[in-house]
Amino acid sequence: MLPFYYFLALLLYIVTLPFLLILSKKSKYIKSVPARFFLKNNSFFKKKCEIWFHGCSFGEIKSITPIIHAINKDVLISTITQTGFNEASKLSVDVKYLPFELFLPFWIKDGVKTLVVLEAELWYMLFFIAKKKGMKTILLNARISDKSYSRYKKFSFFYKKVFENIDIVFAQSEIDKARLLELGAKNIQVIGNIKLAQDIKITEHFKKSDKFTITLASSHEGEEELFLKALKNCDFKDKRVFIVPRHPERFEKVEKLCVEFCFKHSLSFEKFSERKEFLSDIILVDILGELINIYAITDMVILGGSFVKIGGHNPLEPAFFNTIIITGEYIFNQKSTFERVENYYIIKSSELDDVLSNSNIQKFKKSNVLEKIDLSPILKELS
Template sequence: VGLKPFFLFYYILSVVLFLVALPLIIILSFKQKYKESIPSRFFLFKNPPFKNSQSTWFHVCSLGEARALKPILDRLDEEKIVITTITQTGQDEAKKYDAEIRYLPYEMYLPFWIKPQKKLIVLEAEFWYMLFVMAHARGAEVILLNARISDKSVDKYMKFAWFYKKLLANVSILYVQSEVDKNRFLALGAKNIEVIGNIKLAGEIKKTYDYMKPDCELIVAGSTHPDEEESVLAAFSSYKSANSGAKLAIVPRHPERFEEVYSLMEEFALKEHLSLERFSQNKNFTSDLILVDMMGELNNIYAISDIAILGGAFRDDVGGHNPLEPAYFGCKIITGKHFFHQKELFKYVHHVQYVEATELNAALNAAKELPPSMVEEKIDLQKVIDKIKE
């Protein structure tokens, strides 16, 4: 990169921000959730540059995007693949592929860390200026895949349109999720944009184990966040008084919350005279309430559930979770109104109830009259595969 004034200014700013944030970075690195990712990203601990150069490089943020790569990587078996992630859950998922895996270092390291690669394919909204500029400068063709700009963040992007124009100048083609996204990227000065839909529609949805369905109604609250469990339990309490056979399984989004959610359920079970079990202890559904305290079980439980209450959308700061899985297994889906990160996916899912947390009991009752949720659309990835291989 010829040392242009803006590049130099941005680089110095990234160093200054690093120094200012250093105490916080050090404190956070002791948290279980970050104990691998922060040392790798901010101190390059066990995070050297890729051994392979001239590979196809995918950059994803976390678990969902890492998983979305599968149908693409399955069709690139001849290619050398390298992958960077931001989060530890993304890293763990990426390790399942036949690829060299790293954490993406903080921006000030990238000019020294990036090796020449054939292509850099960046998923969704991972817009790092140094990543785009340096990968492009070292000869990689930069492609945005599944690109989106959510309703919630569109104003922020437009305020900094001048900055995104510089960043997007390094991109050769954008594959976006919708016409709305296309227009937003055009407004930011992007060129060569194609609407292909959401690549998550191409993912294979499968279960890893067949559990016996209890011979009663099973409600699952999947991927729940703080405060959502209380609302679900309160709604279940009213519902159970009229539907005595119903059972409720709760699957918190983050494993570090298992104990906290169990305590909450224990308190509730005592008060309501209900039985409670941990799924990890006997893996059956004999109690009224079940805490699913194991990772990777959600699809297996959707497969035997009647109603799925999909978490992450009853509070305004998460943005909802993927509805394709419960829809695939024919659950009747109830979710909140704050599903802004999943808006594109919800467009493809029919018969969903969108309610406030206080309306959950009414939604459970209404579910009796509704058909199961279903997904209609499919996506063709051929165009993307051809582009990556060329």
């Protein structure tokens, strides 16, 4: 299978090369694409360390922080996104962008004992080369969402080959375990979502307003318009709103939406980056890494990524602060996480207007994290 797979990777690389060159000029990808697809300033890790973690996103990298602190060993981290790279860089470890699979056979060197890959990063070449180099391979926080399950099943023959090179799987739920077994995974332990083990830390303390504070958190394309439309009947005499887009490249577009809405409805507006007084009716949080600090002064959180078909976002962080949690129907990527949260409301997009204008909004039940998970099975494998 390897020669055929490598040929397909080479063919894909050649076909997409013009697109990659264009993409490498865009601000969002100006560092990641050159590093991953052209190996610009991206040789393998210089230090020989025991454990190599690989995760895709900001959230995945953040979730392994308690594990890295607990094992107290030199580790390496690779990622594929700019936000993931920035978060990993905070941990004072060697960080790299994981190259496209075409380059992995000669990019990965000897010296690492264990490879730990997060969630659904099922790269065939990554696991294959790691095993050839004598590494123990672990898939951590593994999940198969409802949406992606049918796609995985269509290519089950391929994923069986991937799982032949994975020694241990730590799954988020029994449903995930059943699906992973069907795809060929072995040696599976269900431990829950490791994000439950995170220590939620406030990096900057802001004064909580006397007004009822609502935060639209990690919003995606189309959700800000929906949210603002639902706010038109709200009485802002006793309310304040934060809007926190998921992706920084959308800050400017969301700012325009907010300015237009505030002008039309005679409301005040400010950007988080310009001042932190929070005196306006609507505040756009246009800096990454501030969401936890905002949750700490929030009464109600509207979780983004759930009113459009993204799959939802992590409810554990707002639940830690006992906020009222409102989410849309599309939470297929977060089902196991929501099982660990007590008191949250799932609503349709059409109901958002009624919720935000409800005169008894302050009486909604507050959320709570039911339990943290035990990391000891993971730490045992990494010891």
